[in-house]
Amino acid sequence: MPSTNQVPHLQTALKGPLLELEKHLLDNRTAIESWFRKQFKNTPAPFYGSVDLRNAGFKLAPVDTNLFPAGFNNLHPDLRSLAVHAAQHAVTQVCPIADGVLIIPENHTRNLYYLENVYALQTILESAGYEVHIGSLIPELNAPMVVELPSGNALTLKPIVREGDRVGVDNFFPCAVLLNNDLSGGRPEILEGIEQTLLPPMELGWADRYKTEHFAHYSDVTEAFAQLIDIDQWLINPTSIPCGPINFKDRTGIEELAQAVNKVLKETQTYYDTHDISCKPFVIVKSDSGTYGMAIMSVDSPEDILNLNRKQRNKMASVKEGLQVEQMLVQEGVYTYETMKDAVAEPVVYMIGSQVIGGFYRVHTGKTATDNLNSPGMHFEPLSFEESCVLPDDSQTPDASPNRFYAYGVIARLALLAAAREIADSKGNLPAIDAI
């Protein structure tokens, strides 16, 4: 695994506000951790999650919260025991008597990096003391399939079967079933109404989830959090508005989308002006549901939307597994000013339960600070965080790596809390959120 003691360099003259933020986070650590404990007690964290962050120096914000995270293979092996303990707690909390876990992965069998992730997840759960098997939803799979991985390990995919109200493989029908499949293709019939504990619940699949809802909850969460530690909410909250319905193919709703883009650009410009930030605002337009970087555009003027050619519109019209795009999320773009040897580096933070268990940088050459790093076909090099995100060091500067990682862990948990509130909301029992 590529790994180095160095962490990416934050290449911006505009570090002031962020240093201030990081210092605030450090100074208010006890209050922050205590607040998180209360919040996650009120609204339990999803089983796991990863959060993509952008660090602009003057702003630190999440851009994507994935509740079916891949990439566990990119975490640093030295931090593995954190994941093992967290997994034990997370499984025990929902299923105290579980002896085993059935993992249901995505159906892609050619993406060996994804399958390395499944293998890493399996190993984490096995180390936590569970029997683990992989139950695949691949329709044509009739017998166990062994996949040799680049790491030298082998992963065995078995066809998932249903017996009564339980799913499993062979004679293995455990209490806990872990989804590592974001259900972009919809809710699989075989999982409907099972009596086992499905982690996370199917309602969190992208077929049912909207990014705009997530960011609305994130805005509530950061409003309370900003009050708690007395910061400007803008520092951690990207402006996010929904826009739709839009049909790129027959060009309905394009005008409204251009207006929404304009609105976000203007608001951002106003903030930049009043805070002496000499950057050009940009906006990310992406499908409100779906994942995998499909149907995403980075634009810096309403004309970019109005002047889309047919090919660009076709691209925006389809997302993973053919889910039809109808509503868009129009979101303030946050610059990526972290670089590693001139390559753009985007941090991704991983959590199991409410605990941060590590992270890595997507280090990408040949991309600019405004591009989307999680695009299809894009290649990145993972750079594991060598330090945990839970041990800030007061004796170092606020932007020293243990402290920067702590800040990443805090922002990632704010996004996780937003997801937890999204879940509670969908069940109709969303508690109030208070700063104290």
Added chain:
Amino acid sequence: MPSTNQVPHLQTALKGPLLELEKHLLDNRTAIESWFRKQFKNTPAPFYGSVDLRNAGFKLAPVDTNLFPAGFNNLHPDLRSLAVHAAQHAVTQVCPIADGVLIIPENHTRNLYYLENVYALQTILESAGYEVHIGSLIPELNAPMVVELPSGNALTLKPIVREGDRVGVDNFFPCAVLLNNDLSGGRPEILEGIEQTLLPPMELGWADRYKTEHFAHYSDVTEAFAQLIDIDQWLINPTSIPCGPINFKDRTGIEELAQAVNKVLKETQTYYDTHDISCKPFVIVKSDSGTYGMAIMSVDSPEDILNLNRKQRNKMASVKEGLQVEQMLVQEGVYTYETMKDAVAEPVVYMIGSQVIGGFYRVHTGKTATDNLNSPGMHFEPLSFEESCVLPDDSQTPDASPNRFYAYGVIARLALLAAAREIADSKGNLPAIDAI
């Protein structure tokens, strides 16, 4: 902190049974972890604990289970985040709304290594997001006392005060009060009947606790565990019998003690003979209550007891803070065959809640394999475990360090489970223990 990638060498020709044991532990990992989860669900683990182990190559057993562990400063800094997460869980479990923790340490102000331990505990809890202050029981302390530590840090001891049914310092009266004082001097009046959660409860102080009860529970636990994974219980269980009352000063009960010693020596010899172990059995005689290595003898014949001189008898007659010795634990001695550059090395494993968070070796020169390493005035060098005890590696030999550490973590948790059952028993609600 002294630290090296090397782990002590196991210097014995008799590794066979232990390799067998380690292999069994590895092969049955899922069953073991699942069993521990069930047991700790039935009988919750104490807040924290450390377990001293002895590794004879042919036998691996605990010799001391400390429920007020010192030595947190000896754990490897790389494993600190494990402790932080475990502390969060352990505090939350007993006191979900706690914002702060009051630590009550031992009264020794000159033992700077002990105070480094208190500082380490404070830092772990602070990193877990709690406000932490030290409330000292030192009678003559009227104002805060700042102690400069060898590490360069400073520890502030404040006089503990009581207001109504709460104890605290200044205006700090948190929900959770953590004892790091083994109460050898008895139960402090100021802590009686407080409404705060005292961790662990005062009943676990050495004034109320008997080692023979602990080892009786340990024997029950290992009987079930040996059934679970189909091993000979003897491999992990030292023969332990109570003997008393004894008064060393007026020589009453000495004869009975010699007989008890003889019984354990004979039983051990019989086992050695039938298993081709060519070692000379020995026996540890120690006070059934109390700690700190006082009132401990290593003997290899009943005559050693009968021929004690006045000085030796006086030494045995007193334990820490003058607690009168009345009953003794007579325990099969377990050889220490781990060495580091010819120095004897004794592993100590640390747990917070039911989670192993690390450990270290007491590396001691000038002592033999049968001596007690935790004697008063004895100097040892700590050698931190660099690896966690939670990640065995199937691709390595059973005695490779991750696997040996995993075995240590298992045996330490068996002792912790015995302590948990000791607590449940004292409350009159001891559940049955099953192998499955």
